[in-house]
Amino acid sequence: MSHAALQSRVLLALQGGGLSSVLKPAGPVAGQELKIIAGSLILTMIVVVPVIVMFAAILWRYRDRQGNPARYDPEWSESKVLEVIWWGIPIVIIGVLGAYTAKVTYALTKPPETKVKPLTIDVTSLDWKWLFEYPDQGVATVNELVIPVGVPVSFDLTADGPMNSFWIPSLGGQEYAMPGMVMRLWLEATRPGVYYGHAANFTGQEFAGMQFKVVATSSASFSSWVRHVQRAGHPLTLAIYRQLRQPSEVGEQQYSSYPRNLFADVVWREGGQYMAGSVPSLGSTHINVSPAMANMGN
Amino acid sequence: MPIWFRDFADHYLMWNEGYLIWISDILILLVSLGIVFTLTYLKKWKWLWKEWLTTVDHKKIGIMYLICALLMFFRGGVDALLLRTQLALPGEHFLSAEHYDQIFTTHGTIMILFMAMPFMFALFNVAVPLQIGARDVAFPYLNALSFWLFFFGALLFNLSFVFGGSPDAGWTSYPPLTENAFDPGPGENFYLLGIQISGIGSIATGINFLVTILKMRAPGMTLMKMPLFSWSVLASCIIIIFAFPALAVALGLLMMDRLFGTHFFTMYHGGDPMMFVNLFWVWGHPEVYIVVLPAYGVYSEVIATFARKRIFGYTSMVISLMLIAVISYFVWAHHFFTMGAGADVNTFFAIATMAVGIPTGVKAFNWLFTMFRGRIQFKLPMLWALAAIPAFAIGGATGVMLATAPGDYQYHNSYFLVAHFHQMLIGAVVFGYLAGMYYWWPKMFGFKLDERLGKIAFWLFNIGFYVCFMPMYFLGLNGMQRRMYTYPSDMGWGTLNFVATIGAYLMGLGFLFIVAQILYSIRHGERDITGDAWDGRTLEWSIPSPAPAYNFAVIPTIHDRDAWWELKQRGEADAYKTRREDVRDIHMPKPSGRPFLAGVSFFIAGMGFVFEWRWLAVLGLLGVVACLISRALDDEEEYEMKANDIIDTEAKLGRLI
Numbered sequence: 004m005s006h007a008a009l010q011s012r013v014l015l016a017l018q019g020g021g022l023s024s025v026l027k028p029a030g031p032v033a034g035q036e037l038k039i040i041a042g043s044l045i046l047t048m049i050v051v052v053p054v055i056v057m058f059a060a061i062l063w064r065y066r067d068r069q070g071n072p073a074r075y076d077p078e079w080s081e082s083k084v085l086e087v088i089w090w091g092i093p094i095v096i097i098g099v100l101g102a103y104t105a106k107v108t109y110a111l112t113k114p115p116e117t118k119v120k121p122l123t124i125d126v127t128s129l130d131w132k133w134l135f136e137y138p139d140q141g142v143a144t145v146n147e148l149v150i151p152v153g154v155p156v157s158f159d160l161t162a163d164g165p166m167n168s169f170w171i172p173s174l175g176g177q178e179y180a181m182p183g184m185v186m187r188l189w190l191e192a193t194r195p196g197v198y199y200g201h202a203a204n205f206t207g208q209e210f211a212g213m214q215f216k217v218v219a220t221s222s223a224s225f226s227s228w229v230r231h232v233q234r235a236g237h238p239l240t241l242a243i244y245r246q247l248r249q250p251s252e253v254g255e256q257q258y259s260s261y262p263r264n265l266f267a268d269v270v271w272r273e274g275g276q277y278m279a280g281s282v283p284s285l286g287s288t289h290i291n292v293s294p295a296m297a298n299m300g301n
Numbered sequence: 302m303p304i305w306f307r308d309f310a311d312h313y314l315m316w317n318e319g320y321l322i323w324i325s326d327i328l329i330l331l332v333s334l335g336i337v338f339t340l341t342y343l344k345k346w347k348w349l350w351k352e353w354l355t356t357v358d359h360k361k362i363g364i365m366y367l368i369c370a371l372l373m374f375f376r377g378g379v380d381a382l383l384l385r386t387q388l389a390l391p392g393e394h395f396l397s398a399e400h401y402d403q404i405f406t407t408h409g410t411i412m413i414l415f416m417a418m419p420f421m422f423a424l425f426n427v428a429v430p431l432q433i434g435a436r437d438v439a440f441p442y443l444n445a446l447s448f449w450l451f452f453f454g455a456l457l458f459n460l461s462f463v464f465g466g467s468p469d470a471g472w473t474s475y476p477p478l479t480e481n482a483f484d485p486g487p488g489e490n491f492y493l494l495g496i497q498i499s500g501i502g503s504i505a506t507g508i509n510f511l512v513t514i515l516k517m518r519a520p521g522m523t524l525m526k527m528p529l530f531s532w533s534v535l536a537s538c539i540i541i542i543f544a545f546p547a548l549a550v551a552l553g554l555l556m557m558d559r560l561f562g563t564h565f566f567t568m569y570h571g572g573d574p575m576m577f578v579n580l581f582w583v584w585g586h587p588e589v590y591i592v593v594l595p596a597y598g599v600y601s602e603v604i605a606t607f608a609r610k611r612i613f614g615y616t617s618m619v620i621s622l623m624l625i626a627v628i629s630y631f632v633w634a635h636h637f638f639t640m641g642a643g644a645d646v647n648t649f650f651a652i653a654t655m656a657v658g659i660p661t662g663v664k665a666f667n668w669l670f671t672m673f674r675g676r677i678q679f680k681l682p683m684l685w686a687l688a689a690i691p692a693f694a695i696g697g698a699t700g701v702m703l704a705t706a707p708g709d710y711q712y713h714n715s716y717f718l719v720a721h722f723h724q725m726l727i728g729a730v731v732f733g734y735l736a737g738m739y740y741w742w743p744k745m746f747g748f749k750l751d752e753r754l755g756k757i758a759f760w761l762f763n764i765g766f767y768v769c770f771m772p773m774y775f776l777g778l779n780g781m782q783r784r785m786y787t788y789p790s791d792m793g794w795g796t797l798n799f800v801a802t803i804g805a806y807l808m809g810l811g812f813l814f815i816v817a818q819i820l821y822s823i824r825h826g827e828r829d830i831t832g833d834a835w836d837g838r839t840l841e842w843s844i845p846s847p848a849p850a851y852n853f854a855v856i857p858t859i860h861d862r863d864a865w866w867e868l869k870q871r872g873e874a875d876a877y878k879t880r881r882e883d884v885r886d887i888h889m890p891k892p893s894g895r896p897f898l899a900g901v902s903f904f905i906a907g908m909g910f911v912f913e914w915r916w917l918a919v920l921g922l923l924g925v926v927a928c929l930i931s932r933a934l935d936d937e938e939e940y941e942m943k944a945n946d947i948i949d950t951e952a953k954l955g956r957l958i
Contacts, residue, residue: 023779023780024779025780026778040711047697047701047702051694054665054669055694057669058669058687058691061669062687065675067609067676067678075609075610075676076674077609077611079613082670085670086614089662089666093663097655101655104651104708105648105651107705107706108706108707111644165477165483166477166574168713168714170780176710177710177711178640178641179641181575181640182477182574186641201780205470205478207478211788214789274573
């Protein structure tokens, strides 16, 4: 059986039910991560399976029963050859897996695709809801994420409150959303569909309800969705943001516009001002915090 | 009811939270009254003070650690069952979010710091001095102090359940969630102070056993002739000494943030929450190896004893222990691959983490080949040691999988992670401690624990263990994240969660059988009058069970690795009996009530800090200082045990030749 075929066998065996699954990738990032998951599983099984088989065999053969004919050699306790084998094999396995891990780790810091112009979405974790801002489209949503299929998305993550982690298992692994910092996570959907997004790091009482809906749709219907939200004429004002910031659950929301500097101001106010260099995508353009925001600190 | 009493009861005793609290209050009151009544009725107060509260004998301290560890195992286990009950079905309302958050926090904190740590220290105390031929640890007084600091730290932490409110931000306690802005009230303070106080004791224990092992081995016992359990304790102590101060600093700074308005970990005024995460895991990951290495040591002893064969590859075993101890410092960032450290950092920590798998794998192979060409006896200690091998083969494999940084992006904070670390912390650590408990139980108490009840417990616990944790790997891969108090029914997580809950209850039942086994065996357990209950290999089995206060009337001289076994093989076991003319007076450390009082003082200070009653904190700290000064002025720390008394005792034990 070829390596790839073996891999897909293992994957099939692992497939579980559920709506949101690491094992059913819907994009290149999740796909690469699944490959390394399967690869590492196979590599570790090279050690685990023989250990368990030998374990069972030895227990049976050398059990202490009257008249057990198996050899008993209570002084035998050294063997250079054997020791070289079991120091050697794990070293080789870890070497292979380590090299593979390094390769994928570096690959995932880059956009999954370079031919298509990426979409940027600014994500803010709030108690207990997710705010998504689309800087190029000028719209914002809460707990509902709509993205075009086949377009790499740069999620710029921060938190206005305790640190959280932004995770859409079907599209790829997570990244923390931390106050005062902006972290980037590249994801892309290649299959249209509705996926689940999760809040993966505990943020207090209603944290369990912080799931969000992810809709991956064609570029055309993404554009028409944007126009639809813009036309609805329900802007996200600073007053509304102040309300969102209060601990609460709010369900899904759509906003036709939002204050231009909202994301940058939040990062700045929540500690970014002390961490020059930790806010690479914002550069030095946000030195001035708008007065309304400055008053929002604790 | 007077209004001030209502206020007090609602505010501090949380009586407004409903019947669970009321039941707990009543039970605690009844148990406390029962204990006081029994002690008074049997006139045992003086006995309690003289024999236990003031003891500096490592054997008694070990037993006290063990009792506390089992009690905390019960408390942490009840927490676990409450959590699993809540998660058995989607959308349940058995617990509120608030209560669920408190319970997962106390479950984790108690199991790691107030169950695993004291269980481990129990084994240190019970076995190490006897195994290396020492009369006590290097610093017996400090040993007692360590115990009482642990005891009162644990008491303070547990008190939060019925007085003031439990912490509720996870055992990892990440700011800014744990800063006053998001989490006011005493709960988090209990966490910070309880762990801080017991942590001071842990550092002292690390130093104590390091010195004991390096300086107090019997003549002839070179390091490379030392039993592997003592080697594992040495490795663990080295990690304790380097890792625990990082925790003390992290907790101390967070406490300053909460109590004195500093900004070390807030988002404001240049504080940095990430720094806490780093400090926490600089301790937190080595902590895993602190608790697991002594379990490896137990496996090495138990497997050699019950396979009736020398340990295979002793030198490799020592090298791998020390390698793990060193590598353990270079893996902490794998707890936050997803916090944006960048590809360079992640690659380094990923490969370092995987590298731990190499020496660990070597140990597993050496245990297997210790049994190869041996004669395996399936006694209780051996059963638990054997059960650990497949558990940790699987847990270790998923550990390597978690170490692949890109893979971890999908596992992080999910039930996959939860399954992995429970499989290691139970399968590798708790199984090892239970094996150690069964193994050294006759040495502690002079009788064995009942095999039949023990086997029922073993199978219930083991089957429950896989039924509980294997489904969690798949829950994680299906996107279920940890610490959610409930989940919607349409996620498809219901069935697996229900199965996991069944497994948890099986484990709980297994624990009850262990309790029954202990109670039954106190009366009916097989008595051991030989001192060598298992036909053992190392020095502790050459003396009576329980060992006399001075351990060895004459310190033995060591010639071989398995010193006692080799003597028995050569028919020279009498060489370790006592010759009248060799006995000398022995300097013994004097019992002292001061470690206990110092513990009380720390407890009072802790309460003062928790509730920000400054006067009480000052009062407690004054007590601590008074203890220090009185200790400094005390120059009668030892008393002399007369040779004649020792000869009498040895004669009664039938050891005189």
